[in-house]
Amino acid sequence: MLAADAVGKKLTRRRRLGGVRWAVRGVLVLVIVGAFLVGFDGMFYYPSRTVHYRPADFGLRHEDVTFVASDGVRLHGWFLPATRLVPVSRRGASDDPTVVGGRGRSADPTDKADGATDNAAATAAAPAPQARGTVIHFHGNAANITNHIVLSQWLVWEGFNVFLFDYRGYGRSEGRPTREGTIRDGHAALDYVLSRPDVDRARVFAFGQSLGGAVATVVAAERPEIRAVVLDSTYSSHRRIAALHLQKLVLLRWPAEWIARAGVSGGYEPLDYIGRIAPRPLLVIASARDEICFAQLGRELFEAASEPKEFVLLEDGAHLESVADNVGNTQRRIVRFFEQAAASRD
Template sequence: MATGTARLLLKTLAGAGLLLQAGCSSVFFYPDRVSYITPDRLNLKYDDVFLDTADGETLHGWWLPSEASESNAKGTVYFLHGNAQNISSHLMNVAWLPQKGYNVFLIDYRGYGRSTGAPDIEGTLHDSETGLRWLMAQPQTDGGPVFLLGQSLGGALGIALASEWVQREEKPSLDGVILDGTFSGFRGIAREKLGSFWLTWPFQIPLSWSITDDYEGVDHIADIGPVPVMVIHSVRDGIIPFHHGEALFEAAGEPKRFLQTDTPHAATFVIPAYKDAATKFMEMSTKHN
């Protein structure tokens, strides 16, 4: 009879084999369809938004209007959330922005929340672009500044989206990009995580090879310039180590700003001073452009 350790090793080997066959981009995505909280529970006005993708999926999002009058909104923030749960569990990260005078648009990638389909890297990249194109076509954003805020996985998607948007000279243009707790690359973080556990350590290189390296953030973040970039990373981040933020900031072009924080992963905006730093960055970016 196999011991517990042997059984665990066999399961790990079997799982590694499946990942090698199917690719392991799925390790980045942990969606669910639970509704944790809705904007009305926070006394926020909102509209449900449903978008059709080119490959037949339907994405769900929320539009949160600024608490200032439409003509007096300071700008619009496009929020791309992290890899777990759905927009209802990430809402608190941006629920404070309407009171500060900003519209907010946030979407769920395919397979998350009320969005159809199943997530993968290419699909979520397309979803993030679908959301931005919808946002840029809305009358509420006409002539006003638009900022991209990506947390964790959302930041990695945001780098790829923003760099292509800038390089293709898409209009309207982005006015600023904020990256919070973002890893420096899909393949890089996968190899790092696999290498940190003794059972998966032998598979870190072959498994990471199954992940595309076309969207490594450190290779593309410089292409966002001259759009201003703010990199936020916590020295206490237990999910995405601090060196990822440092690497992204070093690779970014000017103008750029680094905000070192000391909260758990994706908990930046529970601290008023960090909210103020983000809004100040957006105000300065608007003046820069």
């Protein structure tokens, strides 16, 4: 009886394992079929029209901007003019133009650092006499500029104009997002910035994050008007990042890469463009804790680039958190990078 029970348990365990294996195979079949039928390209875009923050929430002035891409799609953005902080006396605003701030507001307008005074009570925002430059913020793949403003508003307090724009299908921009469409939108954003009389064309910089890093890489490679490029938490190839995430599901590398090649279209890959940014300076930032755009992808992009270039690997900070939270004094590093790029053009 004991031997019979043991045999029965083994058979039951084998049936269960066999059922699990067939379930996994079934999932793989569905993934592969889905890749061939609809592809994975659409999974790179998660647009939203929900409003999260407005520039006024950070004490910032802005201009609502509507501009048009080369294929006629109407796009929306915010132009945030460079801002300084001036002291405010008890009797009213001071005439002293001395800059007393510049380290930026909190990424969350409701937060306040321990022991810090309320900037709104101690100081007032005023136009900077001359912007250090103009930064075009190419944001990531989710939400819209009302969410991503928290990731670049600090540059305004550092004395830079910032232009945030939404790709087609995001926020108040028309259309539907596609890879080619986002590239067109990036070119249109640059054209708009260059058309402004208050922008120094010799000091126009790109700041690309996540998906926006891929878009910024292509646009900067094609447009020498962009004088320096910062890429944060981005990736080297659409197929490469898809394969790494698929590998979590299928466990093996080769089927993940095969599925990615089948389901993700080619074209406008950052690796194919990054070498054309030189001789303009490039700064690539990655975090060892990034579980979305893995640090190795940023390293691959950096290694494919030509000099002058810098790579910063941060040990702390999840996806898109390192710059927003100023991990490793990253904000100061970016400001210094843009300043050096501007000085090299003077």
